[in-house]
Amino acid sequence: xxxxxxxxxxxxxxxxxxxxLNIKKVTINTNKLRYKINKSKFNKIKDIKILDIKRRSKxxxxxxxxxxxxxxxxxMTGKFFILDKTGTRKKTSFYYRLNNNDKKxxxxxxxxxxxxxxxYNDVRKFGFIKIIxxxxxxxxxxxxxxxxxxxxxxxxxxxxxxxxxxxxRNIKDxxxxxxxxxxxxxxxxNEILFLSKIKPNKRTKNLNIGExxxxxYFTKSILKKSIKEGGSSIKDFNDSxxxxxxxxxxxxxxxREGEKCTTGKCDKVIKKMVISQRATFFCKSCQK
DNA sequence: TTCTTTGTTCCGGA
DNA sequence: GTCCGGAACAAAGA
Numbered sequence: 001x002x003x004x005x006x007x008x009x010x011x012x013x014x015x016x017x018x019x020x021l022n023i024k025k026v027t028i029n030t031n032k033l034r035y036k037i038n039k040s041k042f043n044k045i046k047d048i049k050i051l052d053i054k055r056r057s058k059x060x061x062x063x064x065x066x067x068x069x070x071x072x073x074x075x076m077t078g079k080f081f082i083l084d085k086t087g088t089r090k091k092t093s094f095y096y097r098l099n100n101n102d103k104k105x106x107x108x109x110x111x112x113x114x115x116x117x118x119x120y121n122d123v124r125k126f127g128f129i130k131i132i133x134x135x136x137x138x139x140x141x142x143x144x145x146x147x148x149x150x151x152x153x154x155x156x157x158x159x160x161x162x163x164x165x166x167x168x169r170n171i172k173d174x175x176x177x178x179x180x181x182x183x184x185x186x187x188x189x190n191e192i193l194f195l196s197k198i199k200p201n202k203r204t205k206n207l208n209i210g211e212x213x214x215x216x217y218f219t220k221s222i223l224k225k226s227i228k229e230g231g232s233s234i235k236d237f238n239d240s241x242x243x244x245x246x247x248x249x250x251x252x253x254x255x256r257e258g259e260k261c262t263t264g265k266c267d268k269v270i271k272k273m274v275i276s277q278r279a280t281f282f283c284k285s286c287q288k
Numbered sequence: 289t290t291c292t293t294t295g296t297t298c299c300g301g302a
Numbered sequence: 303g304t305c306c307g308g309a310a311c312a313a314a315g316a
Contacts, residue, residue, distance in 0.1 A: 073295085126312055142296095167305075186293095276307085
């Protein structure tokens, strides 16, 4: 369930660990992830240096020399981790929920110089990795229609007002729509609407300015907080020793069906229902 | 065996 | 043509 903050955390970790290394060889252990893997394209990235790592929405962009970019999406359970030359997993923050012995789901292995390996592991294979031309990134089908990054200034009141004009959708649906704003998933949208005190099935035409302001404020603040904490939408975040992380405890509504409302001013219980095809948690009393 | 989980895409009806 | 909601899809664990 990596959403924007988790992908950002992975990006930063990779940036600290593999930039300026060369790709020596790529071992591919599966025919397809979300999409069929084009093995011949991966064969062409031998002896090419990793220049930079970027993020757009929930996509990772590993920029290589020679106008090549590795485009990766983690899907539900995709993760990257790094092994050093002794085969020890590097102590970085981005390999949650990973069993050391789980070689079965190590689908791609990038052998780098200095004996390092970058491994893509994905239990459910809903993620994907593609090789694309760097110069075509903004027009690539996966990226072309993405809405603004929620942490940038383009995500503001005027933008929201303009976008929802003449639309009759519920606010949860539109926040999860990557064309409207890119990078939010089910978990963060549940949290944003709880903090904004707006019911998830509220029609966007019934939102007032104050509510839009709250959505913007809490979207930005919760994403920033989560990035700072190292990514929190992972249910069972483990550190390198396998100890459970503290972050999964910090959701206010997600996964809290039947528990007392966490505002502290309300004695009602968190309800769960399906809205926009996804598990939706909310407080009937606090969210209007 | 069925249900659940996710982001993304596609399709039918209005 | 456009908008909206629902279904489908991927894989695996409970």
